[in-house]
Amino acid sequence: MNDSSSDVVLDDDALVLDWQHLLTDVDESGIATITINRPKALNALNSEVLEELNDALVEAAMSDDVKVIIITGAGDKSFVAGADIGEMADMTPVEARDHALTGQGVFANIESCPKPVIAMINGFALGGGLELAMACHIRVACEGAKLGLPETGLALIPGFGGTQRLMRIVGTGVAREWILTADMFDASEAHRVGLVNRLVPADELLEATMKLAKTLCKRGPVAMETALDCIRRGLEGGQTQGENTEADAFGILFTSEDSREGMHAFLEKRKPAYKGC
Numbered sequence: 041m042n043d044s045s046s047d048v049v050l051d052d053d054a055l056v057l058d059w060q061h062l063l064t065d066v067d068e069s070g071i072a073t074i075t076i077n078r079p080k081a082l083n084a085l086n087s088e089v090l091e092e093l094n095d096a097l098v099e100a101a102m103s104d105d106v107k108v109i110i111i112t113g114a115g116d117k118s119f120v121a122g123a124d125i126g127e128m129a130d131m132t133p134v135e136a137r138d139h140a141l142t143g144q145g146v147f148a149n150i151e152s153c154p155k156p157v158i159a160m161i162n163g164f165a166l167g168g169g170l171e172l173a174m175a176c177h178i179r180v181a182c183e184g185a186k187l188g189l190p191e192t193g194l195a196l197i198p199g200f201g202g203t204q205r206l207m208r209i210v211g212t213g214v215a216r217e218w219i220l221t222a223d224m225f226d227a228s229e230a231h232r233v234g235l236v237n238r239l240v241p242a243d244e245l246l247e248a249t250m251k252l253a254k255t256l257c258k259r260g261p262v263a264m265e266t267a268l269d270c271i272r273r274g275l276e277g278g279q280t281q282g283e284n285t286e287a288d289a290f291g292i293l294f295t296s297e298d299s300r301e302g303m304h305a306f307l308e309k310r311k312p313a314y315k316g317c
């Protein structure tokens with residue numbers, strides 16, 4: 041993962057980052073929540089938000105206190121309504137390419153995060169917002185949320201990895217339809233095509249997402265990191281290469297204390313106590 045700069049304030053023995061556009065929290069179970077907090081612009085992603093999101097992700101990924109990360113948007117209307125159109129409108133081609141590379145880098149960091157990252161989709165997830173959700177490992181959405189890639193309606197294309205991730209998640213047929221039509225789709229349709237993992241009523245979104253996150257907190261952290269890595273590498277190579285990676289990773293996991301603990305706990309009919317090593 042790439043680190044990037046941010047205003048760091050030293051507060052006794054803890055590192056506290058002074059966010060302009062995010063709210064961050066870590067609860068006692070090890071669930072970190074990163075909330076994009078620009079509700080007046082429906083949490084649209086500008087360069088500053090992208091930089092802070094990257095910093096918050098790096099901080100959560102490196103913290104011993106964090107097991108699972110949730111990304112969501114402030115307010116009850118929008119997850120993220122896209123890249124900030126105002127910021128992009130007058131970009132030069134060079135600036136636009138750099139902007140795309142910046143966003144792609146941040147979202148690649150999310151996808152390669154060693155800890156599970158859940159997108160809690162609480163409303164509009166459009167353009168760069170849906171691209172952000174697709175970079176997360178699991179997506180939970182509330183009924184009534186609207187998802188889509190409206191870029192072709194602006195005579196653009198998705199520029200933060202959307203043309204690549206959507207087809208890998210839902211297949212080329214649905215991806216072409218979503219990208220070419222620029223339509224917004226209801227979360228129930230996104231769930232039907234497999235883009236959304238779990239669909240819940242709006243007033244149960246937080247509870248359902250926390251329940252999922254708590255389940256992941258109980259799993260072996262090294263095993264989850266290894267599984268995520270195998271899946272990601274598998275997406276970039278073929279089946280045979282992927283299975284070789286899996287076999288190597290499976291063997292390496294037998295060097296971990298946690299794998300012995302997991303199997304012995306099963307045999308001894310008790311709950312495992314994982315240390316993350």
Ligand code: DAK
Nearest residue numbers: 081082084121122123124125136139140166167168190199
């Ligand atoms: N950017 C900037 N501001 C936005 C925004 C956005 N994406 N979405 C909403 N806002 C702002 C609105 O301008 C409005 O601001 P004020 O007028 O109050 O100052 C405020 O949020 C509330 O929005 P609305 O008044 O429009 O609210 P409505 O409920 O009427 O409509 C809506 C909600 C989500 C349907 C509508 O706001 C909307 O259509 N928003 C735009 C959605 C959209 O097109 N998203 C995709 C953006 S393009 C690339 C890199 C990245 C990308 C592409 C290329 N390269 C560099 C090559 C990605 C592109 C995108 O994501």
